[in-house]
Amino acid sequence: MADEKKKPTFRKIEATGPCKKIMADHFYELDEAAKSGSRKIAWCTSVGPAELLRAMGFLVYFPENHGAILGATRVALDTIPIANAAGYSPEICSYLTSDVGAYMKGETPLSLAYKGITEVPKPDVLVYNTNQCRDVKDWFMWYSRELDVPCIGIESFCNIEVSREPHIAAVSQQLKDLVPALEKISGEKFDLDRFKEVVGLSRRCSDLWEETLQMGAAVPSPLTFFDSTILMGPAVVARGTQEANDFYELLIPELKQRVKDGVAAVDGEKHRIYWDGMPIWGKLRDLSTTFLSLQTCVVASTYCNSWVFSDLDADNPFDSMAKAYTDLFIVRSDSAKEEYISKMARDFKVDGFLFHDAKTCPSNSNNRYGMPERLAAKFGVPSVTIAGDLNDLRLYSEEQSITQIEAFIEQIAEK
Amino acid sequence: MADKFYAGVDVGSSATKVVIVDGSGTVASMALELSGMDFVAASKTALEKAAKDAGTSIDNIAHITSSGYGRKNVEFANDTKTEIACHARGAYQYFREAMTIVDIGGQDNKIIKLGPDGNRLDFKMNRKCAAGTGAFLEEIALRMNVDMSKMDALARKSEEVVTISSFCTVFAATEILSLVRQGAQTRDIAKGAFRSVVKRVIEMDSLAGTIVATGGVVSHNPIVLELMAETIGHEVLTPPEPQFSGALGAALYAVDEGRQ
Numbered sequence: 001m002a003d004e005k006k007k008p009t010f011r012k013i014e015a016t017g018p019c020k021k022i023m024a025d026h027f028y029e030l031d032e033a034a035k036s037g038s039r040k041i042a043w044c045t046s047v048g049p050a051e052l053l054r055a056m057g058f059l060v061y062f063p064e065n066h067g068a069i070l071g072a073t074r075v076a077l078d079t080i081p082i083a084n085a086a087g088y089s090p091e092i093c094s095y096l097t098s099d100v101g102a103y104m105k106g107e108t109p110l111s112l113a114y115k116g117i118t119e120v121p122k123p124d125v126l127v128y129n130t131n132q133c134r135d136v137k138d139w140f141m142w143y144s145r146e147l148d149v150p151c152i153g154i155e156s157f158c159n160i161e162v163s164r165e166p167h168i169a170a171v172s173q174q175l176k177d178l179v180p181a182l183e184k185i186s187g188e189k190f191d192l193d194r195f196k197e198v199v200g201l202s203r204r205c206s207d208l209w210e211e212t213l214q215m216g217a218a219v220p221s222p223l224t225f226f227d228s229t230i231l232m233g234p235a236v237v238a239r240g241t242q243e244a245n246d247f248y249e250l251l252i253p254e255l256k257q258r259v260k261d262g263v264a265a266v267d268g269e270k271h272r273i274y275w276d277g278m279p280i281w282g283k284l285r286d287l288s289t290t291f292l293s294l295q296t297c298v299v300a301s302t303y304c305n306s307w308v309f310s311d312l313d314a315d316n317p318f319d320s321m322a323k324a325y326t327d328l329f330i331v332r333s334d335s336a337k338e339e340y341i342s343k344m345a346r347d348f349k350v351d352g353f354l355f356h357d358a359k360t361c362p363s364n365s366n367n368r369y370g371m372p373e374r375l376a377a378k379f380g381v382p383s384v385t386i387a388g389d390l391n392d393l394r395l396y397s398e399e400q401s402i403t404q405i406e407a408f409i410e411q412i413a414e415k
Numbered sequence: 416m417a418d419k420f421y422a423g424v425d426v427g428s429s430a431t432k433v434v435i436v437d438g439s440g441t442v443a444s445m446a447l448e449l450s451g452m453d454f455v456a457a458s459k460t461a462l463e464k465a466a467k468d469a470g471t472s473i474d475n476i477a478h479i480t481s482s483g484y485g486r487k488n489v490e491f492a493n494d495t496k497t498e499i500a501c502h503a504r505g506a507y508q509y510f511r512e513a514m515t516i517v518d519i520g521g522q523d524n525k526i527i528k529l530g531p532d533g534n535r536l537d538f539k540m541n542r543k544c545a546a547g548t549g550a551f552l553e554e555i556a557l558r559m560n561v562d563m564s565k566m567d568a569l570a571r572k573s574e575e576v577v578t579i580s581s582f583c584t585v586f587a588a589t590e591i592l593s594l595v596r597q598g599a600q601t602r603d604i605a606k607g608a609f610r611s612v613v614k615r616v617i618e619m620d621s622l623a624g625t626i627v628a629t630g631g632v633v634s635h636n637p638i639v640l641e642l643m644a645e646t647i648g649h650e651v652l653t654p655p656e657p658q659f660s661g662a663l664g665a666a667l668y669a670v671d672e673g674r675q
Contacts, residue, residue: 382537399484400523404540407499411535 008292011265013227015251022234022247027114033059034121040186041121043143045136046236047306047325048129049154049175051202051317054240055195056179057188061121063139065237066110067095070102071281071391073109080392088142093135094360094391100142125185127178128153131331133363152181156326158363161333163326171322192317199321200314202240208248209235210308215255216299217348220264222255225275225298226288227265235307266297271412274345275301276371277356278364278390283398290402294409300348302329302341302366334369341371345379351412353383354405359395381415384408419477420469421673423665424458424492425501426450426485429521429549430631432662433461435469435476438674440508440667444468445659454485462491478673482665484522494672499527499538501664506627507533508663509654514625517616517651518660519632519639521549526620539620544583547615549632551584555608558588559601566605567636573606575599587611609636613643626651634658 033039042058044050046065053060070076076094079101084090086104088097102108103120110117126140126149137153144151154174157167179190212231215222223231231251238244257263273291275298280287291298306329313320325331329340345353353375355367362368372383384404388396418437425432431450435443446465448457458481466473473491481489482501489495498518506516507529516527522545528536545551556563577599581587591604612632626649633639634657644651654660 376537384538400540403484403497403499407497407538410497410500411538414534 008267008289010288010292011263011267013223013231013251013254015247015254016230018247018250019231019233022238022243024114025243026237027110027117030059030061030121031114031117040124042182043123043126043140045128045132045140045153047131047328047330048127048136049178049321049325051198051240051312051321052175052178052195053127053182055198056182056190057186058125058182059121060237061123062237063099063120064095064136065233066102066108066120067099067391068279068281069109069113070098071095072284073112074282074393075102075107075109076282076391077393079105079107090360090392090394092360093133093139094389096135096139096142097360098391100139103143103146122147123149125149125182126151126153129156129325130154131156131158131325131328133330133361150181150185152178154178154325156331158331159333160326160331161336163323167326168319168322171326172318175318175321195317196314198240199312199317201242201245202309203312203314205235205239205244205248206307206309206312208245208252210305210310211252212248212255213300213304213308215252215259216297218259219272219349220262220266220269221272221297221299222258222263222265224265224288224291225279225301225304226284226291228301228304229279229284232304232307239307264297266292266295268295269297270295271351271409272297272299272349274299274341274348274350274353275303275356276341276353276366278303278358278361280356280388280393280396281391282393283388283396286398290405294406296409298354299350300344302337302344303364305344306330330363334366334371337366338371338374341366341375342378345375350379350381351415352381352408354408355383355385357385357387359387359389360392361390382408382411419673420466420471420475421666421669422462422465422476422479423501423662423667423669424462424479424481424483424489425498425659425662425665426454426458426481426483426489427498427521427631427661428484428523430658431457431461431483431485432659433458433465434659434662434666435465435471436663436666436670438670440670442663443471445656445662447658450485454488455490458485458489459491478669480665480669480672482661493669496665496668498661499525499540500535501661501668502629503527503529503533503535504664504667505660505662506629506654506664508667510625510627510652512625514627515620515622517622517626517628517643519548519612519616519628519630521631524548524616524619526616526622528620528623537620541615541619546582546584546587547612549630551587551612551615552608552632552636554584554588555591555604558591559604561601561605564635566608567638569602570606570609570638572602573600575603577603577607579604579607579611582615606638609638610642610646612639613646616643617647622647622649628653629657629660631658
C-alpha cells in the first residue's frame, strides 16, 4: 500500500541527443589530436581562460568535466582511495582525488561511453585559474610532475565583495603574461582578432545558456536543475565555439514551446526549490526521482549559473575576461553570494532553499557561515542542508538525506 | 458498530514502535519490537501485539501511517510521513505551545522547532556520524563492559566530573581507554558519556522556548533530561512515553487521513 503511487516519469528534453553528440565530438576530437599530434592540447580549469587557449589554436580539455563523469558513473568510489593512499587527503577536492586516482589506475569512464577512447588526452600545457579554489592548481601540478608538462596559470583573488579596477588589472595582466608561454608551446603567434572572435562566441554562449536557465522562472518550470547539469555540457567544454551556440539555439525553442504549452518538467509541479552548491554526481538520478515523486522542481541553482559570463566583451577581451572570471559567484564574499541567491529566489519564485554541504568542496558549500538561516528568515521559507559530496559517496548518507528532503517538502506543503 | 482504530508505525534504527488510537486520538495501545534486520516482520509483530492489546485486529484498523527510517518497508501501511513530522505531531499532542523538540534516537538526533499552532518552523538532523546518539552510548557501554540498561543508574553514582571531548564515537572509545589508564571510575565515565550526548545535541541548533525531549535515549536514560536541563539552564519537558512520540504522531496523521 505504501508508495504504490503511480511511478513518476521523466519528461525527456529532445535536445539532449544533440547535447550528447557535442560531448562525443569534443572527446573524439581530443582523442584524435592526442593520438596523431595534429593539434596541441591544453588542459584548463573549468572557469579558466579557455577563450585564450582556443584562440591560440589549442584544443581544450577540462579535467573537472572528467571529474564529474567519474562521479556520475561512480567510478570515483574506486579511484579516490588510490589518490588518498598516494598522500592526497580524503578531505580535499574529490574531483582531484577521483581524477588523479583514475589516472594512477589507468582508467577512464570515457572508454565506456566512447568506443575507441582508452585514455584521457595527454596535455601539452596545463592552465589553471585559482578563482575557484587552490585545489585546481595542486591538481594540475600533480600532472605537471607526472607528465613533465608545463603548468601555468592565474592566481585569482577570493572572497571579494565586488571586483574593482585593481583586481581586474591584476588578472588581466596575468592573462597577457600567459601569451608568450602559450605561443611557444602552440607554435602559433597570438592573433588579437581571433581572440576577439572567440570571446565574442563565448559571450554569445553565455547569453544563450543564461536564457536557457532563465526558462526555469516560468511556472511550471520546463526544466529542472538535474536537466541543466546535463545540458550545461556544451557551455562548459565548448564555449567559444559556434557548435556550442548552435546547440543552445536548438534547445531554447524547445523549452520556449514547453513554457507556451504549460508543459512542466515535473508533472503537477507543486513546489519550487533553489539548490545551492555542487551536484551530488553519483546520485543525480536518485535525487531527481525523489523530487519528481514529491512534485517538486529544483528550478534554479548556483552551480549551473557558474557558466554565465555576462561581462565578456569581444571589444575588450583581456579586461572583460578578467572581470568575468573574477566576478564569478564562487569568487565572491558571503554577502555578495547572499545577494545573488536572494535575487534568484525572487526571480524564480522559490518555496525553499536546499544547501548541499559538500565535504570536500568548501569553496562551493555556502551553508557554513549561517546563510541558510539568514535566507530562510529573509524570505520566510524553509531551508535544509544536506551533508554530502560532489564525488565521494562515502560522505553521503542517502537515508538521512532523503528523510531530510521529504521533511523539508512536508514543511513547505504545510505552510 | 465497533470503534474504528488508527495506527502509527515508527520503524527506527533500533526499535519499531506502534501506537494505536481511536478516532478521537486517544491512545488505545502501544507496542515495541526491536527492528532487527527484517523491518517488515518487526512492524507486523508490533502491530499485531498492539492490535491485540487494543482488543481489535489488524483488519479493524482503518488507516496505518508509517514513519521512521524503515517507513517505506512497511508494506501494509496506507501512507508514510517522515519522523520529523511525526515527532512534531506527537509532542504537540501533549504540549500545545511553541516549542523546541529534541529527539535523541538510536542513530540520529533531531531538533524540531514548532510555532504556537504546532506548525513546523525548522528542523535539523545530526550530520552523518552517530556522535550524540544512542549508538554512541551503546558503544561506550560496550567498551566499559556495562549493560546499556544499567548505564543510567551507574552514572547517577558519579562523584567526579569526567569529560569526553572527542566528536567521533570511535575516538571517544579511545579516549575512554586513556581515561581508564588514568584511573577514572566507570561511573564517572558513564556520566561523562551522557554529558557528551547532551553537548552534541545542543550544538546542533539553538534551543529556545519550551524544550521537549523525546526518543528512546531519554526514555531509557532520564539522566539525559537532567543533564540537559542543567547544561542549558532551562527546564526540559518530556511526554509520558517519549519513545513512542513518533508513532503517536503517525497514528494521529492516520486519523486525519483515514477520516477523509
